[in-house]
Amino acid sequence: MTLMRSLGLAFAGATLLASLPAHAAGITLRALMEDVPETQIIEKMLPAFEKETGIKVEFEKIGYGDMHDKLVAQLVSPESYYNVLEVDFLWAGEFPAAGWLEDLTPYVAKSNFDLKPFIPSMLELLGQTKDALPLIPMYNYSMGLIYRTDLLEDPKLRAAFKAKTGRELAAPTTLEDYVAIATFIKANGNDLVGAAMQAQRGDPNAMEFSNYLFSAGGAYLDANRKVVLDSPEGLKALKLYAENVQKGAQQGALSATLDDTMRLMCAGKAFSMVTYWWMLPQLDDKEKCPAVAGKLALSVMPGGHGESGGWGWGIPKNTSDESKQAAWTFIQWVQSQKTSVARALEGHAPVRSDVYTDEAVLKKYPFYKTALDVVASGKSFPIFAYSAQYEDVLGAQLSLAAGGQAKPEDALKAAADGLTQLLNK
Numbered sequence: 001m002t003l004m005r006s007l008g009l010a011f012a013g014a015t016l017l018a019s020l021p022a023h024a025a026g027i028t029l030r031a032l033m034e035d036v037p038e039t040q041i042i043e044k045m046l047p048a049f050e051k052e053t054g055i056k057v058e059f060e061k062i063g064y065g066d067m068h069d070k071l072v073a074q075l076v077s078p079e080s081y082y083n084v085l086e087v088d089f090l091w092a093g094e095f096p097a098a099g100w101l102e103d104l105t106p107y108v109a110k111s112n113f114d115l116k117p118f119i120p121s122m123l124e125l126l127g128q129t130k131d132a133l134p135l136i137p138m139y140n141y142s143m144g145l146i147y148r149t150d151l152l153e154d155p156k157l158r159a160a161f162k163a164k165t166g167r168e169l170a171a172p173t174t175l176e177d178y179v180a181i182a183t184f185i186k187a188n189g190n191d192l193v194g195a196a197m198q199a200q201r202g203d204p205n206a207m208e209f210s211n212y213l214f215s216a217g218g219a220y221l222d223a224n225r226k227v228v229l230d231s232p233e234g235l236k237a238l239k240l241y242a243e244n245v246q247k248g249a250q251q252g253a254l255s256a257t258l259d260d261t262m263r264l265m266c267a268g269k270a271f272s273m274v275t276y277w278w279m280l281p282q283l284d285d286k287e288k289c290p291a292v293a294g295k296l297a298l299s300v301m302p303g304g305h306g307e308s309g310g311w312g313w314g315i316p317k318n319t320s321d322e323s324k325q326a327a328w329t330f331i332q333w334v335q336s337q338k339t340s341v342a343r344a345l346e347g348h349a350p351v352r353s354d355v356y357t358d359e360a361v362l363k364k365y366p367f368y369k370t371a372l373d374v375v376a377s378g379k380s381f382p383i384f385a386y387s388a389q390y391e392d393v394l395g396a397q398l399s400l401a402a403g404g405q406a407k408p409e410d411a412l413k414a415a416a417d418g419l420t421q422l423l424n425k
Contacts, residue, residue, distance in 0.1 A: 027326040028056045031084045032071055034311075035061035037282075038139050039086075041346045042334060049333055055326050057084075064088075064203075068388060075100040075316055084327040085314040087135055090391070092127040092312065093384040096134040102315040104133045107328045117337065117352040119372075125380050126312040135312030136331050137351035142378040143211050143306040144370075145178070146265070146280055147171065147272040150295040151185065151192070160188050172302040175215040178272075179240045182248030185271045194248035196261035196270035201399040204257050206381070206391040207307055209398050211274050212237040214379045215303030220419065221382055227423065230416035238401055238408045245402040254403055268292050274301070276309075277374045278349040280367055298370050300377055308378025310351065344368070351375075386422040393418035 033039040039061055046057045060082075062070070068091060074080040075095070087095060095101050108115060115123070122137040151157060152169055161169040161184055172178035182194025198204040213219070218233035228234075245253050250264055264270045265283055268291030273279075277298055286293040300306060313331045315324050333339055340352050344361045349371075355361060356372040382390060397415040400406035406414075 026054065027323055028058060029084045029323065029326055029330055030058050030060065030082050031086055032067060032082050033059045033061050033086050034064050034067060034088075037347060038311075038343075038349065041343050041348055044346075045334075045339065045342065049330065052333070053329060055329060057330060075318065078318065079320075080316040080318045083316065083319040083323040084330055085316055086138065087126075087312050087314045089125050089310050089312070089383060090381070090387040092125070092135060093387055095314065096127055096132065097385045100317060101134045102317055102324060104136060104315065104328075107315075108133065111328070111332060113332055117354045119351055119353050119375055121308060121376060121378055121380075122310055122351045125308055125310050125378075125383070127383065135314045136335055138311040138313050138335070139349045140308065140310040140351050140375050140378075141276045141278070141349065142308040142310070142375045143207070143274060143301070144277045144374040145172075145272060145274055145299050145301055145306075146277075146283065146296055147299070148270075148292065148295050149297050151189070151271050157185065157188060160184075171297070171299060175212060175237070175240055175301075175303045178215075178302045179244045179248060182244055182272060186248050189271070191269065193250045193264070193270045194272065195244050196256075196264040196273040197245055197249040197253040198256050198258050198261050198275075199245050199249065199253045199399070199402055200255050200257050200395075201392075202395040203391050204395075205398045205402070206395045207309065208274055209237070209241050209394070210307035210379075210381055211301050212241045214305040214307060215301045216240070217303065219379070225423070227416050227420045229419060230413050234412055234416075235408060238398070238412050241398070242402045242404075242408060246404070254399060265289075266292065274306075276349070277371045278347065281347055281365060298367050298374070300370070300374050305377050305379050306374060308375065308380050382419065382423075384423060386425060390419055390422050393422070 039059060043059050050056050071082065071085065074082050118137055122140055126135040126137055152171060158169045164184065172181055185192055185194040198208050213234060216233045216237035218231055218237050220227065220229050222228045250256065250270065261273050261275065262279065265273050266289040280296060280298050283289050284293050284296050315327045337352065337354055340348065340350055340355045341358050341361060344350050344355050344358070345364055350356055353372065356368050361368055381387065394415045397411040401408045401411035
């Protein structure tokens with residue numbers, strides 16, 4: 001580390017301390033956190049923050065399915081037990097609309113916190129407008145395609161694919177290409193499946209299908225927030241999604257979640273998975289996944305756009321001014337370039353563009369260069385007060401279509417009508 005960088009980091013720490021009221025050092029911040037690797041990465045670093053600022057941070061880790069209701073119970077109470085918030089993008093419409101979050105714009109202005117390094121799509125995803133900033137991006141879970149390069153180079157598969165299609169077997173560039181390759185590999189790859197799919201009704205299939213929709217050139221809403229899901233592009237996406245569930249995916253895909261797809265991919269039983277880009281280092285691990293380590297690649301979804309998701313940090317209104325200031329100090333620290341780089345070296349999914357171009361990060365994880373394209377090109381699921389409810393509405397129709405219980409045309413119309421109804425509530 002250079003002398004100038006050492007001085008810079010020391011100055012950053014001094015700035016955080018200077019921003020605190022004299023009595024803030026004894027405050028304990030409590031956050032309800034999803035129990036995922038990202039949380040564990042930050043948790044290991046919390047002693048450094050306490051040493052630097054005197055502020056203690058405690059994480060209560062639970063599964064995603066229980067987080068929303070537990071947070072809401074505190075946010076509607078006279079005083080929230082949790083005084084710094086981890087907020088999913090699906091709640092980024094609901095929480096500000098309910099008046100539960102502090103507008104962070106004054107905090108940014110007072111502390112001169114630099115937002116320029118944050119990827120614009122992440123700020124937009126989490127509700128930034130010209131009038132308000134409800135959340136600071138924490139990490140992203142934008143989705144791309146992870147696939148097996150060794151299977152694309154397999155002589156027998158290449159010959160069979162050429163004989164069947166007249167084309168060379170290569171990484172897909174369109175959604176149609178991808179589904180064609182996935183269904184071909186399931187039919188010709190012995191015990192392999194073409195796609196490990198998380199088609200369980202609700203959040204899993206709503207997020208997975210969104211990648212197909214955006215790859216096909218479709219959208220949920222137009223620029224005027226009019227529902228445009230029921231379109232030729234939307235229908236193509238749903239037909240291809242259903243085809244892959246039926247002909248390219250593993251048995252039981254309609255009840256499968258992310259964990260199921262990870263196990264299948266790790267075991268070397270699948271050609272590909274549409275998933276969060278930061279799953280690559282977990283799969284590309286010789287000790288954990290020896291069957292596929294060194295044989296994987298990441299790309300933006302064929303078609304140029306995948307689904308973009310993410311979490312942000314917020315400050316509840318129903319806490320003391322002292323804890324609000326302490327929470328802001330923590331947010332500045334955890335999302336600083338220094339801390340973000342340290343997190344990235346442990347597998348963090350950054351929301352700052354300068355982390356993706358950091359020399360140390362790229363040396364350890366060269367694929368972060370592609371990951372930046374995945375994040376920057378990502379498009380969002382509809383964000384409004386009833387986003388979480390719409391996942392269930394959409395997921396039900398996707399499940400019917402993929403299971404052959406409804407025509408794609410009927411399922412798509414029902415999903416579009418459901419979105420319109422929720423937007424009008």
